[in-house]
Amino acid sequence: MTRIIFSFTLLFFSLQIAFAQSSLRCRTGHVYIKSTNAVMNLEANNFQVHSTLDTETGAISFIGLSKSFQWEKGALDQIFASDQFDISAYPKFTYEGEIKNIDQIDFSAAGTYHATINGYLIIGDARRRTKATAIILVAEDLTVSGKSDLSFTIEQANVDKINALLKSKTGANMERLKISEKIIVKANFNYR
Numbered sequence: 001m002t003r004i005i006f007s008f009t010l011l012f013f014s015l016q017i018a019f020a021q022s023s024l025r026c027r028t029g030h031v032y033i034k035s036t037n038a039v040m041n042l043e044a045n046n047f048q049v050h051s052t053l054d055t056e057t058g059a060i061s062f063i064g065l066s067k068s069f070q071w072e073k074g075a076l077d078q079i080f081a082s083d084q085f086d087i088s089a090y091p092k093f094t095y096e097g098e099i100k101n102i103d104q105i106d107f108s109a110a111g112t113y114h115a116t117i118n119g120y121l122i123i124g125d126a127r128r129r130t131k132a133t134a135i136i137l138v139a140e141d142l143t144v145s146g147k148s149d150l151s152f153t154i155e156q157a158n159v160d161k162i163n164a165l166l167k168s169k170t171g172a173n174m175e176r177l178k179i180s181e182k183i184i185v186k187a188n189f190n191y192r
Contacts (some may be wrong), residue, residue, distance in 0.1 A: 024144055024191035026051040029062055033069070034184040044069040051189045053144070058102030060117060062187065063094045090124035095150065095187075097132065110140045121150060121185070128152060143192065150185040 029049035035042045049064035097119020099105070105113040115134040120127050134148035 022054055022056040024053045024055060026053075026062075026189040026191045029064075029187065029189040031062070031064060032184075032186045032188075035182075041072075043072040045072075046070070049187070049189075051187075051191070053099075053146070053189075053191055055102070055105075055107045055144075058099035059097075060099055060119070061094065061096045062189070063092055065092050066090060093124075094122045095130075096120050096122070097130075099134075105136055105138075107138055107144060108142065110138050110142070112137050115146075115148075117148065121152070143190070145190045146188070148187045150187060151183060152185070153182050 027050055028047060029051045031046045031049050033042075033044050046064050046069045048068045049062050051060070051062035053060045097117045100116045100118055102115075105115060113136045115136050117132040117134055119130060119132070121130045122128075130150055130152055132148050132150045134146050136144060136146045138144055
């Protein structure tokens, strides 16, 4: 009986070690977003983004809280934190993707690798298929970091939807601001 328990324990720890080697995690990732309009650039940073990367399958994901964005214009922090603009219906944003050329990245050798990623960026009830490019850096100590560009263009129907939402929340005529259809999204992660 002791041998059976020991064997199961050994098997359990072996599986955990094997899983740990192929699954990398980042708890303090950084996502930067920027959009422009006729009046100003809207820029925000979120340094509380959790990400996972499976070095065998290429599965990559990240998740963050919408309220954790820090806006470059301090007044926007107050608007997003106020009762006037309730984000509780869509508290988080996520990305679920796959590195298509995972076989060209050697996580056991230091180097700089270029990755092509296909996946979905999910913000609120919108699910957008997004292609991304990334630079993956494997350091001498085999720690892994990644930088990615997930920028995209919003369709006119969604721009109208955003304008209507902001007008209902703030009372301002958003159409005069001419919100950019180009949204810049950059992500940085240090995996352990």
